[in-house]
Amino acid sequence: MTFVEVLIKNSSDIWEQYLEHPFTNGVVDGTMDAEKFKNYIIEDSIYLNAYARAFAGGMYNSTRREDLQFFYKSLNFIEEGEGSTRVYYLKKYNLTDEWIDQQEPKPENKEYIDFMLGVAKDGTALETWMAILPCIFSYAYIFRELTKSAQVDESNPYKRFLDDYISENYHNYCVECGKYVNKLTSQINMTPEYKDKLSNIFRKSSLCELEFWNMANRK
Numbered sequence: 001m002t003f004v005e006v007l008i009k010n011s012s013d014i015w016e017q018y019l020e021h022p023f024t025n026g027v028v029d030g031t032m033d034a035e036k037f038k039n040y041i042i043e044d045s046i047y048l049n050a051y052a053r054a055f056a057g058g059m060y061n062s063t064r065r066e067d068l069q070f071f072y073k074s075l076n077f078i079e080e081g082e083g084s085t086r087v088y089y090l091k092k093y094n095l096t097d098e099w100i101d102q103q104e105p106k107p108e109n110k111e112y113i114d115f116m117l118g119v120a121k122d123g124t125a126l127e128t129w130m131a132i133l134p135c136i137f138s139y140a141y142i143f144r145e146l147t148k149s150a151q152v153d154e155s156n157p158y159k160r161f162l163d164d165y166i167s168e169n170y171h172n173y174c175v176e177c178g179k180y181v182n183k184l185t186s187q188i189n190m191t192p193e194y195k196d197k198l199s200n201i202f203r204k205s206s207l208c209e210l211e212f213w214n215m216a217n218r219k
């Protein structure tokens, strides 16, 4: 088993809950309440700004060119994909980035942001990847799994959102991230204690993801 596979296995009890969540299922079948989805997009726009700062923290703490490059290549990929989808929905709701900048995140979002930025501020590149990987991987996992048996309807208002995560492009990016992180772990001395430390960071972010869905599903 690769280290990335171990990480996911150690958080599988949480990951299983993503697939049964009323919010993720409501988005996939298009029945999600429009107001809830709008509020989700607002929180997620705040989150993605903090996410970019986490990458910046990871970059600041990286001294190897490959590590620096992988952070900015990833950030660019996210900005062009999900970032522009958020802008599309914000426009639809007549909201602007300037307005988003003024908003305070809800408590669940704030907890996730604070955790991620804390790891990125003081951690190594690898530790920072532990905090940001559940975000990247879980969306591919959730939306690929949930659309396996049923295609996304053309009339689904959330199709543009879903298409980002079920695309081949996003899948390939996840594979690339996995390879890169596995390579990082093969270059250092991974004691059992350190493996646990890394796995716990990944697990905490996985839990924050679940709380984010719970938050989104509350009015």
Ligand SMILES: Cc1ncc(CO)c(N)n1
Binding pocket: 044, 047, 048, 082, 134, 135, 136, 139, 209, 212
């Ligand atoms: C909270 C959250 N987690 C994961 C993703 C996917 O990158 C996202 N856009 N937002």
